[in-house]
Amino acid sequence: MxxxxxxxxxxxxxxxxxxxxxxxxxxxxxxxxxxxxxxxxxxxxxxxxxxxxxxxxxxxxxxxxxxxxxxxxxxxxxxxxxxxxxxxxxxxxxxxxxxxxxxxxxxxxxxxxxxxxxxxxxxxxxxxxxxxxxxxxxxxxxxxxxxxxxxxxxxxxxxxxxxxxxxxxxxxxxxxxxxDALKTLKVCRFGDNMRYVAVTEGDKVEAEINYGTEFNTWGVNDLAAVVDKVSDKAVDSLISEYLDLYDVAEELHPGKDRAESLRVAAAIELGLRSFVVDGGYGAFTTNFEDLGGLRQLPGLGVQRLMAEGIGFAGEGDWKTAVLGRALKVMADGLPGGTSFMEDYTYDLTAGSELSLGAHMLEVCPSIAKGTPRIEVHPLFVGDREDPVRMVFDAEPGDGVIMGMCDLGDRYRWVSNELRVIDPPEPMPKLPIARAVWQVKAEWSTATECWLAAGGPHHSVLSTALTTDHLKLLSEIVGTELAAITERTTDTFEFVERLRWTNAYHRLGLGS
Missing domain, CATH: 3.40.50.10940 (Rossmann fold)
Incomplete structure (x- = not known):
């Protein structure tokens, strides 16, 4: 199958x-x-x-x-x-x-x-x-x-x-x-941005002027009210689909100890589908600090909606959700996958540095290696019931990662070429979906360039697209792309190029 x-x-x-x-x-x-x-x-x-x-x-x-x-x-x-x-x-x-x-x-x-x-x-x-x-x-x-x-x-x-x-x-x-998809894109924000975080903020009016994208904010309890109306019959049908498509932990099967957790997750997915898909939204955000009447932080449903082409980002990060939708549209039909991602931690072994990327729950199974496993585990944030999520390692392959930041006078996209690899060792105590990658440039150079460009911690990882795809899109929509590639060898030269680009845009030459 x-x-x-x-x-x-x-x-x-x-x-x-x-x-x-x-x-x-x-x-x-x-x-x-x-x-x-x-x-x-x-x-x-x-x-x-x-x-x-x-x-x-x-x-x-x-x-x-x-x-x-x-x-x-x-x-x-x-x-x-x-x-x-x-x-x-x-x-x-x-x-x-x-x-x-x-x-x-x-x-x-x-x-x-x-x-x-x-x-x-x-x-x-x-x-x-x-x-x-x-x-x-x-x-x-x-x-x-x-x-x-x-x-x-x-x-x-x-x-x-x-x-x-x-x-x-x-x-x-x-x-x-x-x-074209950006011009007609509607983004649904359930609640606002995570408190005190800077890079997920931004000017939504400017984004609509630049890209044509429309943003609407809904209280999370508007979603919770839809979830509460989901029928038991609809939940039963969706759980049967889970059992057919995925490796579902035994404790989540009907009649088992944690079956109710999967039923809650299924109801949340059905509520999200009704609100997001039926509402004509191509991207959405959630925020673990604002869950209202939801019993779990949405995990499994978010992952499945992303796999169908919906853009998503956590913590209210609408900019990354917009990028996610754009890159999914651009990658449609290509081998590989595209997912919301966050740089979490490194292995800094000299000469073979690795990044371990993930998020709390919401990594898209389009990048999964093999059949994802559906599990339930504590989260320790959000103050709700233990959420259900898919757990998997990412399929190895060449790819790119891209983030979007608001510089005040314009937007900048920052990208980095990478190679997703199998984890060097199993991670049995990390119950989330994750990706391990090597950047193609020398690690310290690539990382310093990302930081110098103001690249965010949230991003979109794609093993379906290349830097050339990103360049074409950035040219069409008129957004600066600070691309870190296999040929990037000097942080100083990269920063100098950023300075010249700043002058270009601030003189009005980029309009």
Whole structure:
């Protein structure tokens, strides 16, 4: 039996669209424009069939006038299904034609620098061929005006048949879909932030301006009231599902000593589903300091909702919950998993330093190795009954971890490349889900860079995504990414780059 947590399982609506716009001009005549249209469709069809592209590629008529270009961009802005635009200058498209259109475009933009033919027909090439196949000419003209206008864009160069080209365009479509998800995201906050904690605070109005994300706060007793109305029949059905999917501790089975604890956890999950999923929220937060009428700190239900693509963070940390949803959308369908995470403690053995990450209860089983085990244990915080949770070790694999901090005048994302590994030894006395990893840069350098950038203690760990995915998303949404990679070797140089970035943004150049 395949567990639903074996890969990212993100509850999303029908596939979104990216529009494919090809540039030319009236000068060439109808026959040439028909050839341009045919070859353009051949290229867009390859992308449409590519397994790497996670949106429907919609081919638009060849753009040969300023009015048509402007109208296409305005239509893209207004179409909720369109998450981005791919442009290609098949022939020579004078860049003045694109000024008004590019100036109006508010959706993510990818400039695809390619050509219809893979190889040149050296023995037969003539001026007719040259006039038709001059993307090397036209795309330079187009790229200049995009740069002159200060238009943020991704650029991919290469032939559409090349797997790496399809992978790069596919990664951009993932970022465009994730950015679109942020624009429509609603975050449900049960209570406020943990008291006295700084990094989980932030400007929610600025976040809505930047990302389009909406935040709503509910009293935890509003959730408790929904939980109290859950029927015994619904609880029985969910417990049967637990028994089918997971390794459930014997004491939690029906009729056993701790069976009531699992029933409480199941009722909390059903209440969360009713409140969060039915309420149209794509992310939520809880806070162990504010549990109201709940009998347990939500654990098992939170883990299962995360496995289905819902963003979450504990202690009221709405910023990390937002990141969690964005990265889950971007990782949908990829091998690996994505989870709320917290750096807890280190093994500082020189030369083989390790991080042990976890949280009190809420680590997503999409990163689990093997079948998670459902157990109940004391928590010692929250002043409630012993909570139920899944316990597991994370599946080994390369990945990234990313956090979000509010610098006052803007947001910054901080990321770090890592490799999740099997724990060096069993941890039988640690009854929580956990991940052990090595950072890819030298440990002290990577850690000092994270601290210098103001990286938070809460983060999102993904073994499905790479730094390149994060870069694409940060470019689209206009947020600084301080990326610590395998190539980061000098803390001073990293800090200097942060200082130059500060100047860039504070001079208004990043707007």
């Amino acid at each position: 395949q567990r639903p947590e074996s890969k990212e399982c993100c509850a999303m609506s029908a596939r979104k669209q990216v529009w494919f716009l090809t540039g030319s001009q009236e000068l060439y005549g109808e026959e040439i424009l028909r050839q341009v249209a045919d070859q353009s469709r051949e290229v867009s069809d390859v992308l449409a069939r590519s397994p790497h592209v996670v949106a429907d590629v919609v081919a638009k008529p060849v753009m040969s006038s300023a009015d048509a270009i402007r109208r296409a961009m305005l239509d893209a802005n207004a179409d909720d299904e369109c998450v981005g635009v791919i442009t290609w200058m098949h022939t020579f498209s004078p860049a003045k034609l694109w000024i008004k259109g590019l100036d109006q475009l508010r959706k993510p933009l990818l400039h695809f620098h390619t050509q219809a033919n893979l190889k040149l027909p050296w023995s037969t090439i003539d001026m007719d061929f040259m006039n038709l196949n001059q993307a090397a000419h036209g795309d330079r003209e187009y790229a200049f005006i995009a740069t002159r206008l200060g238009k943020h864009r991704a650029t991919v160069a290469g032939h559409v048949s090349t797997p790496q080209v399809q992978e790069r365009i596919g990664a951009w479509t993932r970022a465009a879909v994730a950015a």
